[in-house]
Amino acid sequence: MAALESVISEVHASALEQLARASTLEAVEAVRVDALGRKGKLAEISKSFARLSPEERAGAGKLLNCAKQDLEAKIDAKKASLEHGALDARLDSEWIDLTAPAPGPRPGSLHPVTQVQRELEQVFISMGFAVLDGPEVETEYYNFDALNIPADHPARDMQDTFWLKDGRLLRTHTSPVQVRGLETLGPPLKMIAPGRAFRNEEVDPSHEHTFYQLEGMMVDHDVSVAHLIYFMKTLLSAIFKRDVTVRLRPGFFPFVEPGFELDIQCLICNGAGCPVCKQSGWVELLPCGLVHPSVLRAGGADPEQWNGFAFGLGLTRLAMMRYGIDDIRLMMSGDLRFLRQF
Ligand code: PHE
Numbered sequence: 001m002a003a004l005e006s007v008i009s010e011v012h013a014s015a016l017e018q019l020a021r022a023s024t025l026e027a028v029e030a031v032r033v034d035a036l037g038r039k040g041k042l043a044e045i046s047k048s049f050a051r052l053s054p055e056e057r058a059g060a061g062k063l064l065n066c067a068k069q070d071l072e073a074k075i076d077a078k079k080a081s082l083e084h085g086a087l088d089a090r091l092d093s094e095w096i097d098l099t100a101p102a103p104g105p106r107p108g109s110l111h112p113v114t115q116v117q118r119e120l121e122q123v124f125i126s127m128g129f130a131v132l133d134g135p136e137v138e139t140e141y142y143n144f145d146a147l148n149i150p151a152d153h154p155a156r157d158m159q160d161t162f163w164l165k166d167g168r169l170l171r172t173h174t175s176p177v178q179v180r181g182l183e184t185l186g187p188p189l190k191m192i193a194p195g196r197a198f199r200n201e202e203v204d205p206s207h208e209h210t211f212y213q214l215e216g217m218m219v220d221h222d223v224s225v226a227h228l229i230y231f232m233k234t235l236l237s238a239i240f241k242r243d244v245t246v247r248l249r250p251g252f253f254p255f256v257e258p259g260f261e262l263d264i265q266c267l268i269c270n271g272a273g274c275p276v277c278k279q280s281g282w283v284e285l286l287p288c289g290l291v292h293p294s295v296l297r298a299g300g301a302d303p304e305q306w307n308g309f310a311f312g313l314g315l316t317r318l319a320m321m322r323y324g325i326d327d328i329r330l331m332m333s334g335d336l337r338f339l340r341q342f
Contacts, residue, residue, distance in 0.1 A: 004048065004060050011041045012067040019074060025082050032075050034129045042068060056296035112319040113212050113331060117194045118237075120214055120313075123238040127231070129190040129216070134177035136196055137168050139253070142176035146298035147255040155254045160200035162209075170198035174215035175255060178291070178310055181217065182299025187306045188220040194315060205327040212315035218303060219291065219308030225258075228288060232262055239318065242269060247282065256289025256310055286313045 015035040035041050046064060049057050108116070121131050134142075140151075149155050159172035177193035185191065193215040201207040201276045218227065229246065236244045245265035245318045253259045264285050266277035273279040288311035294304035295310075316331055323342070325331070 004045065004052070004056075005063050008045060008060065008063050008067055010040070011035060011045070012071065015041075015071055016074065019071075019078055022078065023082075025079060025086075027107055028075055028078050028082065032071075034091045035071055036068060036075075040201075041088050077098065085136070105302060109339065109342050111327070111331075111339065112323050113315055114323060115215065115342065116319045117212065117315055119182050120195065120235070120239070120315075123194070124190075124216070127234065129192050130185065132177055132181050132183075132184075132191050134174065134180050134193055134195060136171055136172070136198070137164065138171035138176050139168055139215065141177055143169055143171050143173075145177055146179040146295065148292050148294040148298075149254045155252075160199055160272070162200055172199050173197050173312060174213040174312070175312060177215050178217050178255070178295060179299045182219065182296070182301055183206070187296075187301045190218045192216045203299045203329060205256060205329065208316070208328045211317075211328070212319075213311040214315050215310070216313065217308060217310040219296070221306065223308045224289070225260075225290065225309070228311070231309075232286070232288065232311065235313075236254070236264060240264075242267075244283070245271070246285075248288075251287050251289070253287060253289060255292050255295045258294045259289035262288055264339075285318075286311050288312070 012035075015031055018034075019028065020220070022031055033040060037043065042064060046061075049060065049093045049286070052060060125131065143161075144156060161172050162170040164170075174193050174195050174197055176194075177191075181189060181191045181193065194212065195215075196210060197213050198210050201209050203209060216231075218231070225248070229248070233246055234246065236246065244267070247259040247263050249263065249267075250263035251259045262285055263282040265271045266274060266281055266283050268274050268276045269281065271281035273281050277283050290310065291308040291310050296303045296306055316328065319325070319331070320328065
């Protein structure tokens, strides 16, 4: 019957149209249920086959089967392509580049003071010096008294101190390690002691409450200022990687006698005078001198037999000179923008 056949064709065509519009798996499944499901449109149509003659039934049945097969094939194909598309989309969104470098922790770098400290340690080790350590929380005895600075001495005012409630203090210099070193190693000895020192300073671009020094001492028989100058020149040439000219001026520190300020000829202008050396041609670098007999005695060395030299190098200051850093506060800031440059 032609009417039934045209109904089948209509259902087929409209299912194909819906299928073309379906953009999700759910929508495709709805098209399938609507057309091919057990209670779907085509199943409904086949119910009316009972009323047809065998010839009509054969013709309509053939058309119905063709429509079913065509729809099934196209629905399956559409499902497959949607599934594929969903997988592709997921793969796209979850894609990671396994060859990209891992983010991980950034490699760190050594603080400029640490770099200068390690370099100096190598220079001194090569000259036979021991590298010693001392406590940052120190007793009044080692920080002052043993260094010939008694309680009533005005020299105590040179170093404003952080006192602890128990009478100890944050060491104001690394010089206490002179006496500690003498006590542990005994004379003769060559030692350096790099480390932190603290002073109650008003903090500004050139003053910090916390800074690094490197103490040095040599005790032996007949040590003279000539030895002092030799070691200082060797040290400074190693740091600045060229020959340096030095001069000594008198300086006062209770634990050395005689005491000096060692200057180097300005490395910028070679002594002609420039803003860095304030036109003087010289830059003050480190205090030093011959170890005072009282200090030797405090360390258990007989000053009749032994003598020596000592110096105190400002490590923080040296690092600032080396790298051209103009604000000391950067050194303790922990600011990564500053630290990453080294
Ligand atoms: N300890 C002194 C200071 O910090 C420096 C110094 C060390 C001077 C050794 C002479 C000898 O000021």
